Amino acid sequence: MSGMDTRTATIAVLVENEAGVLARVIGLFSGRGYNIDSLTVAPVDDEGRLSRITVVTSGTEMVIEQIKAQLDRLVPVHKVADLTVEGPHLVRELALIKVVGTGDHRVEALRLADAFRARVVDATTESFVFEMTGNADKIDAFCALMRPLGLAEICRTGAVAIARGTRQMAL
Missing domain, CATH: 3.30.70.1150 (ACT-like. Chain A, domain 2)
Incomplete structure (x- = not known):
């Protein structure tokens, strides 16, 4: 794939379930002009401490790598996984x-x-x-x-x- 080819990425993000986290994730996209094709979020543990955000976006490989790196740097983020490239999903x-x-x-x-x-x-x-x-x-x-x-x-x-x-x- 050349550097200008775009792909769709399905990214799962495990975050602390606290006020403002979703707004920060969305802000990361909108502030850089990245589009969100789909977004879902819900608590995933018994205590309600953790939420899982699933974001579908598209861009060049470089843009998607930037998105993942920036998501990973957000403080309440525990893990970022690009399910599209990590294997069957x-x-x-x-x-x-x-x-x-x-x-x-x-x-x-x-x-x-x-x-x-x-x-x-x-x-x-x-x-x-x-x-x-x-x-x-x-x-x-x-x-x-x-x-x-x-x-x-x-x-x-x-x-x-x-x-x-x-x-x-x-x-």
């Missing part, structure tokens, strides 16, 4: 997708939902709300197929990611 999103329609459109929406393993979590005579988990491409594809059938609203969590096998971020 799983990435999932959760989406709630509302489709409004009647007649044949309802039947087709249900058929496609079944094919995509989307679950109906709410239904009225004129609408469905589907719950779906998967990678971003799967969710994008499902939403594209729902557009002509009455796609009304989408709510997505953003990516969460974890290494496969025994590799782990220590708690």
Whole structure:
């Protein structure tokens, strides 16, 4: 890969769960003009001391290395892992997708939902709300197929990611 090629990176950051940490992480990106494609954060230990932030971003190899180094220097950060290059990993999103329609459109929406393993979590005579988990491409594809059938609203969590096998971020 040449120096100007860009790539997408899924970066997991283990941090102290304290006020202002997320703002500092976001500030690191915005202050340098780096884009965040997806961001999720939640506590990950029993005591609520640690949170895991998953950031999906893109840039040249040099930019991504800078991002990782700068994240690693933030005081409440325990560990930074670029799951994209460290080995096999799983990435999932959760989406709630509302489709409004009647007649044949309802039947087709249900058929496609079944094919995509989307679950109906709410239904009225004129609408469905589907719950779906998967990678971003799967969710994008499902939403594209729902557009002509009455796609009304989408709510997505953003990516969460974890290494496969025994590799782990220590708690």
